[in-house]
Amino acid sequence: xxxxxxxxxxxxxxxxxxxxxxxxxxxxxxxxxxxxxxxxxxxxxxxxxxxxxxxxxxxxxxxxxxxxxxxxxxxxxxxxxxxxxxxxxxxxxxxxxxxxxxxxxxxxxxxxxxxxxxxxxxxxxxxxxxxxxxxxxxxxxxxxxxxxxxxxxxxxxxxxxxxxxxxxxxxxxxxxxxxxxxxxxxxxxxxxxxxxxxxxxx
Amino acid sequence: xxxxxxxxxxxxxxxxxxxxxxxxxxxxxxxxxxxxxxxxxxxxxxxxxxxxxxxxxxxxxxxxxxxxxxxxxxxxxxxxxxxxxxxxxxxxxxxxxxxxxxxxxxxxxxxxxxxxxxxxxxxxxxxxxxxxxxxxxxxxxxxxxxxxxxxxxxxxxxxxxxxxxxxxxxxxxxxxxxx
Numbered sequence: 070x071x072x073x074x075x076x077x078x079x080x081x082x083x084x085x086x087x088x089x090x091x092x093x094x095x096x097x098x099x100x101x102x103x104x105x106x107x108x109x110x111x112x113x114x115x116x117x118x119x120x121x122x123x124x125x126x127x128x129x130x131x132x133x134x135x136x137x138x139x140x141x142x143x144x145x146x147x148x149x150x151x152x153x154x155x156x157x158x159x160x161x162x163x164x165x166x167x168x169x170x171x172x173x174x175x176x177x178x179x180x181x182x183x184x185x186x187x188x189x190x191x192x193x194x195x196x197x198x199x200x201x202x203x204x205x206x207x208x209x210x211x212x213x214x215x216x217x218x219x220x221x222x223x224x225x226x227x228x229x230x231x232x233x234x235x236x237x238x239x240x241x242x243x244x245x246x247x248x249x250x251x252x253x254x255x256x257x258x259x260x261x262x263x264x265x266x267x268x269x270x271x
Numbered sequence: 272x273x274x275x276x277x278x279x280x281x282x283x284x285x286x287x288x289x290x291x292x293x294x295x296x297x298x299x300x301x302x303x304x305x306x307x308x309x310x311x312x313x314x315x316x317x318x319x320x321x322x323x324x325x326x327x328x329x330x331x332x333x334x335x336x337x338x339x340x341x342x343x344x345x346x347x348x349x350x351x352x353x354x355x356x357x358x359x360x361x362x363x364x365x366x367x368x369x370x371x372x373x374x375x376x377x378x379x380x381x382x383x384x385x386x387x388x389x390x391x392x393x394x395x396x397x398x399x400x401x402x403x404x405x406x407x408x409x410x411x412x413x414x415x416x417x418x419x420x421x422x423x424x425x426x427x428x429x430x431x432x433x434x435x436x437x438x439x440x441x442x443x444x445x446x447x448x449x450x
Contacts, residue, residue, distance in 0.1 A: 076379040076442075077411040080392055084412060087389040089305045090315050092322075097297060099323040101290065104330060110290050 278343070285333045293330050303344065304351045310408045311355025313397045325354040352413065356405055356423060363401035379439055383446045395445050399438055406431050407438035 073081070104110075281299070284292020304322060312318035329350055336346050384392065399407060405424060409415045410431075415423070417431040424431070 073411065073414070074379070076381040076384055079381055079384045080396075081412050083384070083387070083389045083392045084306070084310060087306055087309060087393060089302050089309070090318070092305075092315065092319050093298065093301055096301075096319050096322050096326075097294065099319075100293075100297065100326045100330075103323070103327045104288075104290070104293070107327070108288050108331065110288055 307351045321355050321358050325351045359401045359405045379443050380446045403434045403438045406434035410435050
């Protein structure tokens with residue numbers, strides 16, 4: 070606090086005697102309007118204790134909640150379906166496990182999707198004993214030179230659409246010596262070639 | 272005029288956002304706050320603006336007031352003063368002017384001031400430039416020192432001193448004219 074000069078003391082005293090204008094109601098109405106916007110009053114009476122807006126929000130939440138859950142479930146379902154399709158398209162040689170083959174008695178059951186080797190866990194493994202494949206599929210990542218070759222002439226009907234991909238890939242491979250980076254690293258086009266052995270044909 | 276209610280009940284009511292309690296508190300502190308607001312205003316409309324903004328801030332921040340750490344009058348006064356300063360700043364940006372190490376002490380005719388009414392003195396002060404007005408009121412009326420004024424207004428102490436010197440010169444000139 071600083072020491073005041075005499076004139077400052079006079080000013081302070083005079084300002085203390087200042088007549089305050091009576092604008093109570095006008096100023097309060099402005100205050101109340103702003104408070105109603107920023108901080109709506111909550112009624113504690115027999116009406117909705119949380120105020121009319123709270124009930125509206127509750128009703129909206131009840132309506133939107135199940136819809137939001139449903140949308141989330143559908144979205145997840147579609148994403149899973151899409152990921153499965155992508156897996157089918159990227160690994161066409163590995164989708165034969167779904168095809169039942171009565172001639173296969175020695176190998177794992179069709180439903181068995183287990184495959185030895187360092188394949189990615191999300192790839193559908195090859196059914197070795199399927200008629201379309203006579204040689205066991207070697208680990209693709211480990212050995213790129215020896216692979217299985219698909220004979221386009223005798224594909225299973227269910228496999229036809231799947232087998233169409235490798236020829237295109239093999240043709241591209243033979244046409245160009247320069248590899249383009251696509252698919253899974255470490256896997257070359259040779260890995261998609263599947264040869265049928267005589268013994269495997271029923 | 273509404274009866275003055277128990278302060279604690281009113282405070283609790285204000286914290287609960289009760290309009291009735293808020294109106295009671297407003298009525299209770301209207302005169303006190305209005306006198307402060309008028310020091311920073313050019314006219315009654317300015318003072319009404321300061322009051323409305325200040326009380327909205329008071330009611331929004333009432334939950335942060337601790338009666339054990341300070342009194343309600345001082346807390347409300349600080350809010351009204353700050354709102355008054357914001358109001359002045361909105362009219363003119365406070366800039367750094369000439370800095371002074373020592374304040375010039377032009378003589379101000381105290382006798383002339385004593386002859387004047389409060390409204391006239393209020394009008395004299397309101398005619399000061401915004402920054403000078405703010406510094407003068409904070410120093411001469413509210414009792415802040417230059418360091419505190421500099422912190423509040425975001426200026427240097429030297430600038431605060433310069434504005435006080437300018438306020439005194441201007442008041443002296445105007446008092447000389449009114450004689």
